[in-house]
Amino acid sequence: MSDTCGNCGAEITSGGIIKGPNRRYSDQQTQILNFVSGTRYTEICEKCGKGEFEAAIWQLKGERQKCQDYMTANVVDFPMMTISQIPPGADCKIKSMVTANVTVGTGMFSELSQGFSDMFGATNVNSGMALKVNSGEATARSILVTKAVAMGANCIIGVDVDYGTTANNAATVNMQGTAVVIRNLDAILDEDVLEKFSQFEASLARAQEITRWLAGDLTPDSVPA
Ligand SMILES: [Zn+2]
Numbered sequence: 623m624s625d626t627c628g629n630c631g632a633e634i635t636s637g638g639i640i641k642g643p644n645r646r647y648s649d650q651q652t653q654i655l656n657f658v659s660g661t662r663y664t665e666i667c668e669k670c671g672k673g674e675f676e677a678a679i680w681q682l683k684g685e686r687q688k689c690q691d692y693m694t695a696n697v698v699d700f701p702m703m704t705i706s707q708i709p710p711g712a713d714c715k716i717k718s719m720v721t722a723n724v725t726v727g728t729g730m731f732s733e734l735s736q737g738f739s740d741m742f743g744a745t746n747v748n749s750g751m752a753l754k755v756n757s758g759e760a761t762a763r764s765i766l767v768t769k770a771v772a773m774g775a776n777c778i779i780g781v782d783v784d785y786g787t788t789a790n791n792a793a794t795v796n797m798q799g800t801a802v803v804i805r806n807l808d809a810i811l812d813e814d815v816l817e818k819f820s821q822f823e824a825s826l827a828r829a830q831e832i833t834r835w836l837a838g839d840l841t842p843d844s845v846p847a
Contacts, residue, residue: 629663630670644669650838651675657840658682682832689829699818700767701811706780713805717773721798722765726758758795766797771826775801
């Protein structure tokens, strides 16, 4: 007796010399499709469900990408402060030190003089040292935030930035800080800063949620896209 798809009746086969394969989707994959599209399939195969399944995954990944793009564009909204002492009134738990070391290009010394001409528009700012250092700082900041977020932190304190050069004359940006969780961020952040960060946090939470869904972890209180 041949194995057939419970939805469309097509034969489930790993393929032969002439026929191509028609695989059945796993329960987990069927569940994801039902969840995203509001369908109620008990099983689907490549023949009847491929288009819908791929559209559902595409939709989830697209939404996650939007969240990631938002976080990348708004990484400055993640609270980072140079103060090394925990502000009074903050309910703070320390996670760990976070570091980032970024090499921003060679020619630090030859380009140092160019830095001044950058100020007067004499050189192409797209290749100038100032731009390299600024983008190096932005990269270092993103690295710190990424590490802090992975730890479940919502703030980085004691942030310190150093600039240096390597033996082969490349400029470096070295940034470090302490990732912490502050349970009452509203007690120490200004309202507009807090508001921006809550949007950042919402994007992060959504991206993490979608990642769990894609891994098949659908809880009863999951809300579809
Ligand atoms: Zn089918």
